[in-house]
Amino acid sequence: MSVRNGREFLSIPGPTVMPDEVLGAMHHPAIDIYSGRLEGITHSLLADLPKVFGTAGRVYLYASNGHGAWEAAVTNVLSRGDRILVLESGRFAIGWGETARMLGVEIEVLPGGWRRAVDPAAVEERLRADTAGAIKAVLVVQVDTASGVVNDLAAIRRAMDAAGHGALLMADAIASLATMPFEMDAWGIDVAVSGSQKGLMTPPGLGFVAAGPRARAAHQVAGLRTFYWDWTFREGELHYQKYCGTPPEHHLFALRKAVDMLFDEGLDNVFHRHRLLAGAVRQAVESWAEGGVLEFNILEPAQRSDSVTTVLVKEGTDPGALIRYCQEKCGVVLGVGIGDLGGKAFRIAHMGHVNAPMILGTLGVIEVGLNALGIAHGRGGVQAATDWLGRSVPA
Numbered sequence: 001m002s003v004r005n006g007r008e009f010l011s012i013p014g015p016t017v018m019p020d021e022v023l024g025a026m027h028h029p030a031i032d033i034y035s036g037r038l039e040g041i042t043h044s045l046l047a048d049l050p051k052v053f054g055t056a057g058r059v060y061l062y063a064s065n066g067h068g069a070w071e072a073a074v075t076n077v078l079s080r081g082d083r084i085l086v087l088e089s090g091r092f093a094i095g096w097g098e099t100a101r102m103l104g105v106e107i108e109v110l111p112g113g114w115r116r117a118v119d120p121a122a123v124e125e126r127l128r129a130d131t132a133g134a135i136k137a138v139l140v141v142q143v144d145t146a147s148g149v150v151n152d153l154a155a156i157r158r159a160m161d162a163a164g165h166g167a168l169l170m171a172d173a174i175a176s177l178a179t180m181p182f183e184m185d186a187w188g189i190d191v192a193v194s195g196s197q198k199g200l201m202t203p204p205g206l207g208f209v210a211a212g213p214r215a216r217a218a219h220q221v222a223g224l225r226t227f228y229w230d231w232t233f234r235e236g237e238l239h240y241q242k243y244c245g246t247p248p249e250h251h252l253f254a255l256r257k258a259v260d261m262l263f264d265e266g267l268d269n270v271f272h273r274h275r276l277l278a279g280a281v282r283q284a285v286e287s288w289a290e291g292g293v294l295e296f297n298i299l300e301p302a303q304r305s306d307s308v309t310t311v312l313v314k315e316g317t318d319p320g321a322l323i324r325y326c327q328e329k330c331g332v333v334l335g336v337g338i339g340d341l342g343g344k345a346f347r348i349a350h351m352g353h354v355n356a357p358m359i360l361g362t363l364g365v366i367e368v369g370l371n372a373l374g375i376a377h378g379r380g381g382v383q384a385a386t387d388w389l390g391r392s393v394p395a
């Protein structure tokens with residue numbers, strides 16, 4: 001017995017739901033790699049992506065996932081033996097640091113934890129102690145997709161400035177770009193990375209790195225540069241150099257459509273939609289938490305991201321049973337807990353091509369699952385979410 005047949009809803013934090021228009025843009029034979037049409041798409045994307053990052057700097061486009069973009073960022077600005085500071089707030093900055101470690105960079109982790117944002121005061125204190133300026137870069141995520149935290153990148157830059165430290169600030173915006181404001185230049189971010197399959201609503205397989213002037217200066221002396229990732233090569237005149245080989249044509253068709261859709265909606269409206277839907281999710285989780293079994297992983301409300309919510313499940317209750325119920329019985333695929341939260345949490349994504357019925361449907365299904373499995377929870381989660389949207393979205 002199930003009510004799952006119909007369109008399955010993917011509520012995992014990447015890959016996210018792809019709009020039909022984006023999928024349709026890919027349903028096209030390959031075109032001549034030397035054609036004016038393809039060059040036009042490249043030029044328009046290289047002009048438009050910096051607007052999404054909030055930078056007057058350049059964006060480089062890679063046929064890669066986010067891990068590739070991580071490596072691209074590190075190899076273009078650092079050298080073997082350089083020391084970097086990795087700011088812990090969950091799984092992903094640590095993962096980026098591991099990438100750098102395998103390339104020969106020395107890693108120092110500033111311990112944070114899984115339940116709170118990076119503390120800018122701790123960053124300032126650590127950098128003040130680095131009087132010799134040994135730390136060349138600071139790595140941080142805007143949204144950690146495992147913990148569900150959002151870090152205040154502008155405050156981290158202010159802390160670096162207060163310490164009078166010259167390290168580059170490198171930010172991972174993979175789970176946040178096009179879901180919430182990201183102001184690379186205004187916030188003093190030197191290098192930013194992202195990927196296609198989260199807020200950008202495009203199939204996995206494109207990575208982006210945005211670079212500001214300080215990063216491009218560091219690039220001139222970076223020792224880890226390799227042919228495939230190298231910015232200088234990709235700045236060359238020939239079109240194939242932009243991708244260091246055959247352009248990932250269908251991903252480019254898709255991304256062009258996705259960026260058009262984001263601009264048509266208006267980035268501010270996109271951010272506002274995410275804020276409202278995230279608010280609805282938080283209303284529901286807050287109600288459910290009254291049952292004493294579920295709770296927000298992120299303790300401080302202001303540090304909960306607008307793109308994904310991580311819900312902790314008390315020991316003795318299996319989040320896997322709920323996740324299975326939602327998928328097998330109701331056709332909603334929730335995110336599992338990852339890293340330290342494996343087997344202890346589930347995640348509700350609310351990023352990308354999502355609207356009220358998708359989010360309210362997901363919350364409704366979770367509530368069905370909580371009831372069916374007899375998991376104690378405060379009643380009225382969906383009611384709280386609909387009340388919130390009714391208040392927040394005026395007639």
Ligand SMILES: *Cc1c(COP(=O)(O)O)cnc(C)c1O
Pocket residue numbers: 014065066067068092141143144145172173174175195204
């Ligand atoms: C998804 C994600 C990544 C990894 O991206 P892949 O495309 O899976 O390599 C890195 N950082 C963050 C914050 C992410 O959400």
